[in-house]
Amino acid sequence: MISCRRATNADVDLFRSIRLRALQDSPGAFGSTYEAAIRRDHASWRDQILSTSDGIDRNTQFAFAADQCVGLAALYRDQDTASGEIVQMWVDPDQRGSPAASILLGQLRVWAAEVGIHHLVLSVTSINGRAIKFYEKQGFRSTGECLWTDPNRDLQGIRMTLTLASLRDE
Numbered sequence: 001m002i003s004c005r006r007a008t009n010a011d012v013d014l015f016r017s018i019r020l021r022a023l024q025d026s027p028g029a030f031g032s033t034y035e036a037a038i039r040r041d042h043a044s045w046r047d048q049i050l051s052t053s054d055g056i057d058r059n060t061q062f063a064f065a066a067d068q069c070v071g072l073a074a075l076y077r078d079q080d081t082a083s084g085e086i087v088q089m090w091v092d093p094d095q096r097g098s099p100a101a102s103i104l105l106g107q108l109r110v111w112a113a114e115v116g117i118h119h120l121v122l123s124v125t126s127i128n129g130r131a132i133k134f135y136e137k138q139g140f141r142s143t144g145e146c147l148w149t150d151p152n153r154d155l156q157g158i159r160m161t162l163t164l165a166s167l168r169d170e
């Protein structure tokens with residue numbers, strides 16, 4: 001049984017540990033690296049989670065199986081475009097193929113609609129076939145646009161988008 005909840009100000013250590021696990025587990029999935037993240041100080045993790053724990057601009061969600069945290073995802077509003085970017089999406093390898101990822105994304109989609117974000121974007125690395133397939137199942141489509149490259153790791157981030165308003169037409 002998977003449950004989700006929004007991060008609170010008390011979740012600084014949980015956020016740091018799960019994000020570091022994600023970066024260590026899936027180095028080819030993110031623009032950020034474990035090596036850079038492990039050097040961040042406590043204040044930077046605290047400030048990041050505080051910016052997401054209430055309000056209408058950012059939302060971090062944790063997924064739990066029993067009392068174990070097994071997933072993380074966040075949605076950050078882009079003030080200029082009125083869209084929102086899905087970031088940090090990760091579930092524990094033991095929970096892949098379970099509903100955890102879709103529940104996390106579902107929570108963020110509901111919240112996005114509540115706070116007036118109607119267009120979701122994300123970047124996924126071109127080598128990450130599993131994530132691309134997951135997002136396609138959730139209705140996202142690739143625009144083919146390359147958002148960033150990291151020549152040191154031979155990675156490029158590809159843009160995928162989903163217009164939430166279109167869900168009402170399905």
Ligand SMILES: CC(C)(COP(=O)(O)OP(=O)(O)OC[C@H]1O[C@@H](n2cnc3c(N)ncnc32)[C@H](O)[C@@H]1OP(=O)(O)O)[C@@H](O)C(=O)NCCC(=O)NCCS
Binds near residue numbers: 090092095096133
């Ligand atoms: C991305 C992620 C959250 C998706 O969650 P998940 O539980 O694995 O997703 P699902 O199992 O529901 O969907 C993945 C689909 O890809 C398929 N798949 C598995 N490996 C694949 C591959 N190499 N290429 C293409 N498709 C693949 C799976 O069979 C599944 O399809 P199905 O439901 O038709 O069988 C999870 O895999 C994860 O945390 N990955 C590591 C971190 C990551 O990549 N984050 C995304 C950053 S943008």
